[in-house]
Amino acid sequence: MASLLSRLRRRPATDGAPPALLSVVVPAYDVEDYLAACLDSILDQSYPALEVVVVDDGSTDTTGAVADRYADRDPRVRVIHQANAGLGAARNEGTRQSTGAYLAFADSDDLVSPGAYERLVASLEGSGSDLAIGAVERFDDDRTFMTPLMRENHRSAAAAATIEDLPLVLADVFAWNKVYRRSFWDGAGLVFPEDVRYEDQPALTRALVQARAFDVLTEPVYRWRIRSDGSSISQQRADPRDLADRILTKRWSTEVVRERTSEATQRVWFARVLPIDMWEYFRAVPGSSDEFWAMLRAGVGEFWGPDTVPFEETALPWRQRVMGWLVSRGERSSLEEFLAFVDLHPDGLPRRVVGGREVVDHPVSDRPDLPDALRAP
Helix, strand or coil: HHHHHHHHCCCCCCCCCCCCCCEEEECCCCCCCCCCHHHHHHCCCCCCCEEEEEEEECCCCCHHHHHHHHHHHHEEEEEEEEECCCHHHHHHHHHHHCCCCCCEEEEEEEECCHHHHHHHHHHHHHCCEEEEEEEEECCCCCCEEEEEEHHHHHCCCCECCCCCCCCCCCCCCCCCEEEHHHHHHHHCCCCCCEEECCCHHHHHHHHHHHHCCCCEEEEEEEECCCCCCCCHHHHHCHHHHHHHHHHHHHHHHHHHHHHCCCCHHHHHHHHCCCCCCCCHHCCCCCCHHHHHHHHHHHHHHCCCCCCCHHHHHCCCCHHHHHHHHHHHHHHHHHHHHHHHHHCCCCCCCEEEECEEEECCCCCCCCCCCHHHHCCCC
């Protein structure tokens, strides 16, 4: 990594040279209650050379009018009004109409942390990397926190790293906690898939894998809002269309990882990155359709097995690995029994001593075919 850093490092801009323009693309759909706070957090940034491109994606409320008011009073803001085409299409259109040497994205119900863009651009100016990545905080009305994996990925700063140096960064598939060189974005042919959910993962997987180098900052640069009006995870995830999009974007991302990374990085991909969100779909099985169950079983079989990593050997929490193992075997009734048992013991599953060893007592604990990896959490 040191040699790569020396090859990429650039001289800082000469004193008095104007800073490079940073374009921030903000797709917006029916966010009249949140857009103003988002735009304020961007326009109040300490980085002076900003172009903010708001894409009103066919909003049915006053979102477009809010954006227009900002454009009327601040020349840094431009607004594109278009028929509803979805998040990926809105981001792509905003990117096409952006003119900056650097590129960033912000979702219209979130906030950009103070000083974020100044730190991210300064890192790129110093290292010569293709993109810089900062940490993300989640927040709602009562709390602000960082997920354990986000904390792990941003525990130490790195300059001019590659995905082979830091393969776990493949888990950071968010568009908006990063600044990209526009020349890299265009040269790599990066676009967001359209007409599909979870468009971030294939686009950002390709960005991280194709980058000559990227920087990692330890500081939070983005605040990801937990919206109180959201429906439950189970209600969303039990929709076969949601699962179909999840499997499709995982497939696209996996193709990139397999084509362009080492076996060691692929092991991290299958063990630690790709299965992260699967528990949401496992939890949604009770009450779901036969179509959903068949699709879920096929998806688990496609990605996890003897030629990659069996689901029970992934790095997920123990309960999630049990769920995935049962799905891989097509045992729907056993999965539903296990989920019901877990829900009856929210403070922890009961334990008992067998042969002088303490084991967890649950509906599949005594099965002779239970893999050793699942016998104790």
